[in-house]
Amino acid sequence: MTEFSQIRAAVIGTGFIGTVHVQALRRLGVQVAGVLGSSEARGIERAAEIGVGYAYASLDALLADDSVDVVHVASPNHAHFPQVMALLDAGKHVICEKPLAMTSAESAQMVTKAKASGKICAVCYNIRFYPLNQQAHGMVAAGDLGRIHFVTGHYHQDWLAKLTDWNWRLQADKGGALRSVGDIGTHWVDLTSFVTGLKAKSVFADLTTFLPERQRPTGPVETFSSAQGATETVPIDTDDSSAIIIRYSGGAKGVMTTSQINVGRKNSLIWDVAGSTASAAWDSETPDHLFIGRRDGPNEVLMRDFTLMNPAGTRAATLPPGHVEGFADSFFNFFRAVYVDVCSGTRGADSTWATFEDGHYEMLFCDAVVKSSREQRWVDLGEH
Amino acid sequence: MTEFSQIRAAVIGTGFIGTVHVQALRRLGVQVAGVLGSSEARGIERAAEIGVGYAYASLDALLADDSVDVVHVASPNHAHFPQVMALLDAGKHVICEKPLAMTSAESAQMVTKAKASGKICAVCYNIRFYPLNQQAHGMVAAGDLGRIHFVTGHYHQDWLAKLTDWNWRLQADKGGALRSVGDIGTHWVDLTSFVTGLKAKSVFADLTTFLPERQRPTGPVETFSSAQGATETVPIDTDDSSAIIIRYSGGAKGVMTTSQINVGRKNSLIWDVAGSTASAAWDSETPDHLFIGRRDGPNEVLMRDFTLMNPAGTRAATLPPGHVEGFADSFFNFFRAVYVDVCSGTRGADSTWATFEDGHYEMLFCDAVVKSSREQRWVDLGEH
Amino acid sequence: MTEFSQIRAAVIGTGFIGTVHVQALRRLGVQVAGVLGSSEARGIERAAEIGVGYAYASLDALLADDSVDVVHVASPNHAHFPQVMALLDAGKHVICEKPLAMTSAESAQMVTKAKASGKICAVCYNIRFYPLNQQAHGMVAAGDLGRIHFVTGHYHQDWLAKLTDWNWRLQADKGGALRSVGDIGTHWVDLTSFVTGLKAKSVFADLTTFLPERQRPTGPVETFSSAQGATETVPIDTDDSSAIIIRYSGGAKGVMTTSQINVGRKNSLIWDVAGSTASAAWDSETPDHLFIGRRDGPNEVLMRDFTLMNPAGTRAATLPPGHVEGFADSFFNFFRAVYVDVCSGTRGADSTWATFEDGHYEMLFCDAVVKSSREQRWVDLGEH
């Protein structure tokens, strides 16, 4: 990792997830040149709080900083497209939070520009980088589960369960037409696609808004914090929950539910992949355990352990067995993999981080979900 | 329970589940007058093995035995309708295994005859009688979870995962058009309907047969045992798995998957009910634990404990806290509740066992599932 | 199991555990000739409640009933010795609840008489008969864990955690000098000895009474039910908890704790056996799962499954995989094994139920525990 200390990165977005990026970069030994906040004042305030030495006054100022090699885009969803396009024009490597864009038209342009740029362009599907998800990816690729049949699971949270819970993601113009699907469901879709190697051919979706009116605070609200003080009633039409049935190319099937109103589920992503000879399952709330299901022997629970894992799993692991790796470590593992490629200037043959193509696939998936739910029918990805 | 020893019961079906019935009856202190096997010889052989003193030569012989008060129908699915109709004609109380019939036309007739008969007519949705499912039913009824929003879960097994696994349920003419949905999915549908008090208004279903050809042994095979010796290839068109989205009356939504090919999942029924103020979840493989999800305090895990449970839960519980109640106990608890009503001659005000109406509802549900999967659209229950 | 219906059994004791015996016998198809209560009136009342046709007026009446082959002794501990001695004199087979006696002097006499009698003499260490404990016993015997090194675990409950909790076991003259060790610790000692094949050579024990005064109700109290009404303060000197270090013959070590005041632990028996090449662990609150620990591959969780188990495990299992077997099933499995030997008249070569020798070993163990705790030193079993 020697060269990491030679790389300079900047981070756009200073909220919860932007801070996670900054800390992971510093842990890796990458230089954090500065942050860009939602306003200059906000940027300065947050830079001080996070302990970053510099806050850019504007995107232009950041674009103009030639000392910056890599820019992390952790702004609200609607800003991803213009920011990333400008960053690529400015010759930066880009690591963009998901979803990549607000529409698949945008993400298609981003893919094209990324390809033309020759830069490292990654999307923050960090969950791939819990080492046991890498392990599962390697297992499927090696045929350890046989032919993949049935992929099930969910991503359930409860932080928007109350009428008074508020976040910018609730509003379609800020977060996109899809909320639970866009914000968390896409993690599940990316992760299962990564693990199984399968892409959805068509989807049937049913979106539900259980709370069609919510109380919006008049002041600003941090993600994962509670509204206080005066509120006003606003109509909400983004999805509190979803049910999505997936037909994969090749005959496999998938079923996912998402919810942000399942009381008691803080951040529960579960996937379960049933193959013809074995199955595997993983739960984000106990990420250092991988279930392996068998018919001709006992089921197994693999604790993350570099002495027992395949190359993909071992490469991503940081700590010794039993010393739990969590959410922050997934960013550390993810960025480490991306920055190795930043150092070499090109995506490695073994690299498993999500590309802009992967991010675009998610947008096509989301388009199909919206259309399917509106028209109550199966919709192909990319259908016009 | 004094009077139980005065009641005489007979059991049709001497396979795995018929044996479970016999043992539960004896444990309750009900007299088991005899069993009826698939043939007279088979009945005699199994009666000896189970330790029942008598095997009826035929259904007619059983119908003619006026000393028998209650008959348990644990024969293959296709026999339920004619046997139950004849038993009601003969004035017997009936406890019928699920599914109640092969078609909703049959089950509708059974409901009518049951009502006319004035007899106790129960369907074997035994899973209701794990005490914590009764507890959850009582909790929802008392408003402990608020308004019910989202019901999710699955029923996954692996005993038909291999090409060489064989059972009469694989063939539509023996087990009905639906397999995974009919055999296990209906348990989930009944259980969640019981817990939440909600009925499905319409369904969208997607059925899949991952193994369209299987190896059938030429000799007979017991449920849950393995085929040996010579086999022949037969086409299979019943569902290895299903995905079903449910719209309940009143606005709640549900999503269930079923599978009999999920390697490593022996008998995994999970339901998760998210209400507006709390949630609850239960897993059949650890049935003495009930998850209760909260937003304003820690989540809870209620171990079955009569000192902590509501009246519905306490009534069904048999053993002290921590002394696990399992599958056989669910039958014990279920039959105890039914036989209390047999003793009194009528269904009690607090009774929670599944009626023929409940069994008929399942048939309507299954009809809608078949139609929805074929026509790839939302189908209302009872739609013509 | 045909012959079981030819055997007549009687049960002494009509409380919680006596009822469990009666139900398991009936489930097996054994005839229950009658019960003997703590008084004639009590016996009649409970017989009616349990649905048993007959209540003996006295022990003498039971002894005189030549139609009875087997007698189950489920009376309070202090009655075991005189009752069992009389039953053996009367030529009955005996299945006695644990602990076998109040002192090792008593149990030594019982062993001698049992041997002389030629009768089946079993002690109710039912927990051996959770099928996965039989499986573990078979695994160790086959060398699957290598050489056994370290045996740890506990038996913790909370039903005597409050000052107002009351039971006859609290008083040394009714339950014996040891309480938590005698009532539940002996289960752990028997079980781990059964699983590992090891016997304790010496022990170091530390007993603690955290609640030296309790409130005793003036009226009678059922086990596992709560005191109500008037109470009086009484001093208590039996053990609320214990810590016991064990030196096994051959060099292995063991450590067990017991507690009846660990709030929230309803009936938590955990054992963990570390061998030189693998380990195994089991938890009574999820008894259908066996942990198998490995160094050169993933850990395993074996769900009870007759297709995957060794002969010892399979012999004890009753239900298909995933259909949980619980506490009542352990008695069913246990009695089935004993009654097979009752039918043949002698203990089978493969039999694994606890003998009076096993019960006597527990008494020697308890003697050493009492002595060690009093004298604060290592004490050998059988030391004088």
Next chain:
Amino acid sequence: MTEFSQIRAAVIGTGFIGTVHVQALRRLGVQVAGVLGSSEARGIERAAEIGVGYAYASLDALLADDSVDVVHVASPNHAHFPQVMALLDAGKHVICEKPLAMTSAESAQMVTKAKASGKICAVCYNIRFYPLNQQAHGMVAAGDLGRIHFVTGHYHQDWLAKLTDWNWRLQADKGGALRSVGDIGTHWVDLTSFVTGLKAKSVFADLTTFLPERQRPTGPVETFSSAQGATETVPIDTDDSSAIIIRYSGGAKGVMTTSQINVGRKNSLIWDVAGSTASAAWDSETPDHLFIGRRDGPNEVLMRDFTLMNPAGTRAATLPPGHVEGFADSFFNFFRAVYVDVCSGTRGADSTWATFEDGHYEMLFCDAVVKSSREQRWVDLGEH
């Protein structure tokens, strides 16, 4: 956290745990001035690998670097004493890995010097800083569990289970007389003392060496990595496992086992604290879940969640609920707390990091353990 970027730290030791320190410091935004390796060459090599810009040539060089405010001591145990004494003489704040020293005579001197120095002197009991351990500490302090009665648990690993596993800790002259107790048991002792507020008055210990001979490789070996190539047989007399019974001041009791040969247990620290009104338990392999045991309501499982935690717990938490915090985060949380005090120059009123007094207590505990196991009797802490 602004001022963290003004602080300069150095790290002695560049193995697994030294690297963890460096990464946590960088994540916090503290400047890492350099590292000191076991040799100058080793330090240079590791600095490059970790991405630290500088490697000190010697301890003297580090002592002479006046720009360094804080030094982390992550060298082998035997080096702690001389290094820390020199560092305090040089006016550095010190954060020392556990155990603080090789003997209590050393640690007593370190306490004295620490006090005289007025510097921040912390011991790396990082496990306190899993947020739910802070939560439990706050709960006990607030009386949420009532009076503490019984403290049980273990710390079991398997990385020294094989004859060919090798580490410097196996040899008493490198790691100290105690191995499993010194290396991991002290974590349990510190953690439970921290949670309960109780100190041991006396102990009874039994230490066991199951593998009295092991294979030592002739070349160097990293912690948690496997030996390869040529080996030689060496006698081992440090403890593979221990059983320790504790009498706390005030009447509570404790029982701990340690093991480094429990196959399948990678890093399993479990504590269980039973109070008079509630209990709590925690497992290091699922550190974001805290069990809370109750008698008058369901048991609870608190997931780390700053909206539900007490001030102690909330202060230590970094990430939103459900985004798992792991081992690396415990160091981040720990160092954050220490560096806040480094910034202010003195230990805060609410600070909960372990002091040199805490580290010395552990040494007294270990002394008593060694003496007790040798003399086979209860030994008071500080006894002469």
